[in-house]
Every structure is written in C-alpha cells, then in structure tokens.
Amino acid sequence: MDKKIENIGTLSGKVLLFGGVYSNLQALEALKTFAEANEISPENCICTGDIVGYCVQPEETVQLFKSWKAKSIAGNVEMQLVSGADNCGCAFEEGSRCDVLSEQWYEYAQSKISTSSLSFLKDLPEHIQFNYANKQITLVHGSFFNTSEFIFKSTNWDVKQANFEATNSDVIIAGHCGLPFYEENNNKIWINPGVIGMPANNGSPHVWFAILEDTKGQFSFKFHNLDYDFELASQLMQSNKLPESYAQTLKIGIWDNMEILPLTEQKQQGLKINL
Template identity: 65%
Template sequence: MNKKINNIGTLKGKVLLFGGVYSNLQALEALKAIAEKESIPAENCICTGDIVGYCAQPEETVQLFKLWKAKSILGNVEIQLIDNAEDCGCDFTEGSRCDGFSKLWYPYAQSLLSKSSINHLETLPDHIVFEYAGKKVTVIHGDYFNVSEFIFKSTNWQKKEETFNATQSDVIVAGHCGLPFYHQKNNKLWLNPGVIGMPANDGSPQVWYAILDDTNEDLKFKHHNLDYNYKLTNKLMQNGLLPEEYARTIVTGIWDNTEILPAVESGLQGFGITL
C-alpha cells in the first residue's frame, strides 16, 4: 500500500484537532481565532481532511488554511480534486440523496479552486504520525485501509482494531463520518474530533473540535463546541448552485437525511451530543 506518511516527531502542549472544514470559511476563521486565544501554534493544529466540501467558499478556505500553516491529511475530497475526478469519492450509495447533492457541490468547488489551491492540496500526506505524552498517534481520514470508510462509535471494535494493528498506534485520530466521538478499549483510543464545516445532526448550529492536553505528561482530551457566524455561511450557500438542504442544515443542525448512519447514530438525530 503506497502511502505518504508524515512523521512530525514529538508534540508538546495543547494540540487542536478538527476535521471537515467543507469550504466553510466562517467556521475556519472562528477556529483559527480559538487556536490563537489558546496559544496553540499552527504546527499543533491538525485537520483530518476534507478542507473542501459542501459550503460556498472553497478557494478562500484553502487559501486561509495555507496562510494559517495548520497541518492536514488528505480527505477523499482532496484526493478526487487533485486527480480531477468527476465525483467526490465520498462512498455515498449511488442514487441516494447524498449522492445527488454531491453532483451539485463537488463540481461547484472544483470550478472555483485555483491552481495555487490544488498545488497546496497536493502537498498533503495520507496520514500524520506523532508522539504525544508517550503514545503513538496516527491521524487518518476514514480508516487506514479506505479513506472513505465510515467509522462511527457504534462500529465494532474489531473493525477499529485493524487500523490500530496496521499502524501500531495507541491513539487513532479519525474523521470522515461527521460526528464527534471517542471509543476506548484495551488501552487504545479512537478519537474523532468532529467536523467544523457542518453541524453534527444534533439540532444545534454549533460545530465540533477537540483539544489534546499533556499536562502532567498524561494524554487527556476534550471535545468542544464552536460558535461561528453560521448565518453568513447559510446566506452565502443560498446561491442557486449549492443544495438548499445543506444550507438549511447549517442553521437547524439537522441533517437532511441519515443514509450513511448506523441505527444507533440515526436514532440520536436532534437529541444533542454528550461527550
């Protein structure tokens, strides 16, 4: 398996983890401000991929990410854009609502990205590896074997264990599924910090990220809500080119559908998230 893996050595202090910016410039601006407020340097800010996605400002979002100098791995969207592919590679079921919506937002993003932005995406690795508080941490998008694999909290541990074994890691930081969660077993931690570009189907317009803390040389983590100017994001998405349903989700915090979700996560729609 030919993968580009960026080993960034040992990190110390707080580490900001997030995913799925999804072309949401307002959310990225708000998160960057959080990093600055918390005095978290750019090299300690790591994205699980899909910088580009459903929202209205793909070019501005990539350029701000580039200016910030935060780190990211490749999401499936970046891989497809670099390859000039015809679809997002999200692994949606053909003919589903998500698949239909992707035929709107993906070409929209593709048409607006500059060569400079594509060049930046081409520099991103498949995975990031680092040591933190004495533990090996690997950052992936879906799972180690499939960038578009949907892994949820309810996904059985045996499935997650395949990625732990392949990477020889103590901690997996993952993205893609759009929901924040953590799953601990056998002294291993699977941590999804959530995404900042879209709400987590919890009935709130707030989005999610996580912070690692190595105080007392122990690895601790905490999920956080992010407030941002979602009304502006919603307004910009109402341009006649992007799915109206996704613009509505920005405000309501409720997904248009739960096609990708297992029964457990689907049943939690609109009930809020407790972590």
C-alpha cells in the same frame, strides 16, 4: 502504491484537532481565532481532511488554511480534486440523495479551486503520525485502509482494532463520518473530533473540535463546541445556488438525510451530544 505518511515527531503543549472544514470559511476563521486566543501554535492545529466540501468558499478556505500553516491529511475530497475525478469519492450509493446533492457541490468546488490550491492539496500526506504524552498517534481520514470508510462509535471494535495494529498506534484520530465521538478499548483510544464545516445532526448549529493535553506526562482530551457566523455561511450557500437543504442544515443542525448512518446513530438525531 506506498502510503504517504508524514511523521512530525514529538509534540508538546495543547494540540487542536478538527475535521471537515467543507469550504466553510466562516467556521475556519472562528477556529483560527480560537487557536490564536488560546496560544495554540499552527503546527499544533491538525485537520483530519476534507478542507473542501459542501459550502461556498472552497478557494478562500484553502488559501486561509495555507496561510495559517496548520497541518492536514488528505481527505477523499482532496484526493478526488487533485486527480481530476468527477465525484467527491465518498462512495455514496448511486442515485441516493447524498449522491445527487454531492454532484452539485463537488462540481461547484471544482470550478472554484485554483491551480495554486490544487498544488497545496496535492502535497497533503495521507496520514500524519506523532508522539504525544508518551503515546503514538496516527491520523486517518476514514480508516488506515480506506480513506472513504465510514467508522462510527457503533462500528464494531474489531474494525477499529485493525487500524491500531496496522499503524502500531495507541491513539487513532479519525474524520470523515461527521460526528464527534471517542471509544476506549484494550488500552487504545479512537477519537473523532468532529467537523467544523457542518453541524453534528444534533439540532444545534454549533460545530465540534477537540484538544489534546499533556499534564505531567498524562494524556487527556476534551471536546469543544465552536460558535461561528453560520447565518452568513448559510446565506452564501443560498445566494450561490448550492443545495438548499445543506444551507438549512447549517442553521438548524439537522442533517438532510441519514443514509450513511448506522441505526444507532440514526436514533440519536436531534439529541444533545454528551462527551
């Protein structure tokens, strides 16, 4: 089947990149407020997928995203919801803690999403491409080859290089793994802006996003922290009987488990992220 790739042309001005909203309405509201305060237009605000996820307001989050008119590619969660699948499609090991907990939040999300929201999610492209500061940029969720592939900074560069070659890109913007990072090699740049729906396992409740800038034709990017009402987001999870451990993660910034993480990233748990 052909991939659904949307080319949005050449962008100018600041471009705000983020991922993994994860049904965290409070975080999305804060990010939208930041974008408006910094005069970043909705069409320059782009998500790497998984608008829906762990938190408690999937329907409200999708509707806010839709009304904001920001752009997004489809994450594995969107693809699974649209197809009516019975799991989130993260390819967790069967019986693992992630697998067990995902059954709870995914079933909850399925029960809350409206037909209108599913229609919106169905129309999301698998990838977005655009030109910016003389660079060809492609958004992927996991990878170009597999929406659910986890790619980290410690992942071998050859894995990343294959994505650049397949898309003929200078810059890849990726999501899915939940951790912000970048890596430069062979005049190519892989950027994961992080996610706004959950902290980055570094012991802080703040979440992450990134901004691209074009200064006289020179490409640059910077990572940012986002402060939002994580106490409310956590409280709402608890009152709706979603996984307690994820509700705590929103407040303490430490993941419930590290099953998906390579050893390098496991060793970084609780450490300050310097980008």
